Amino acid sequence: MGAGEREEEARRAYDAVAGTYAATVPERFAQDVRGRSMVAAFAELVARGGAGPVADLGCGPGHVTAFLQTLGVPAYGVDISALTVAGARRAHPRLRFEVGSLAALDAADGSLGGVLSWWSLLHTPPVERPAVFGEWHRALAPGGYVLLGFHVGEGQSQVRAAYGHEDVDYVIELIRPEELIAELAVAGFAREALLLLPGVRREQACLLVRKA
Numbered sequence: 001m002g003a004g005e006r007e008e009e010a011r012r013a014y015d016a017v018a019g020t021y022a023a024t025v026p027e028r029f030a031q032d033v034r035g036r037s038m039v040a041a042f043a044e045l046v047a048r049g050g051a052g053p054v055a056d057l058g059c060g061p062g063h064v065t066a067f068l069q070t071l072g073v074p075a076y077g078v079d080i081s082a083l084t085v086a087g088a089r090r091a092h093p094r095l096r097f098e099v100g101s102l103a104a105l106d107a108a109d110g111s112l113g114g115v116l117s118w119w120s121l122l123h124t125p126p127v128e129r130p131a132v133f134g135e136w137h138r139a140l141a142p143g144g145y146v147l148l149g150f151h152v153g154e155g156q157s158q159v160r161a162a163y164g165h166e167d168v169d170y171v172i173e174l175i176r177p178e179e180l181i182a183e184l185a186v187a188g189f190a191r192e193a194l195l196l197l198p199g200v201r202r203e204q205a206c207l208l209v210r211k212a
Contacts (some may be wrong), residue, residue: 014081022061051141058120064087133187152203
């Protein structure tokens with residue numbers, strides 16, 4: 001299944017669960033002290049660089065975009081699901097949210113201070129990741145930061161029930177941190193920090209890199 005098919009798969013799934021997703025995920029983030037600490041550190045680094053806004057890719061209901069704003073970092077959200085974006089706009093009417101893809105940003109070359117991919121890269125097939133990273137590199141200012149959150153592992157995991165819905169069906173990619181670091185290095189990013197965390201079903205990771 002190619003990138004376009006996987007994006008369509010994710011769009012259908014998140015359109016289906018948009019309501020319960022928006023009711024569940026912000027509270028989980030509010031309880032995630034370590035994850036929020038990584039986002040806060042990322043925000044401080046971006047603010048110090050003063051290079052531009054953060055694109056929150058796979059923004060979901062917009063809670064992390066709003067969190068970045070409270071930290072003094074201009075941010076806007078992008079998500080593949082139109083229904084999710086509509087919910088984010090209702091929840092945060094003063095912020096910008098748009099429907100879009102990780103691999104095609106509506107941003108000029110070098111215009112972003114940061115890119116946040118908080119558990120959104122998991123819908124991208126490994127063969128497509130270099131193109132995604134190349135797009136992020138293009139849009140980031142020199143010295144700009146990327147923060148990624150992802151599930152640790154190898155291969156794929158099939159999801160057939162999520163957020164109270166039994167009628168979803170999509171695949172998520174499990175990622176080895178060392179593999180991702182190597183791919184990002186090829187794309188022109190240098191590792192800054194890696195945090196490994198226990199998860200309910202599998203280990204999780206937060207990876208911070210910088211455009212070299």
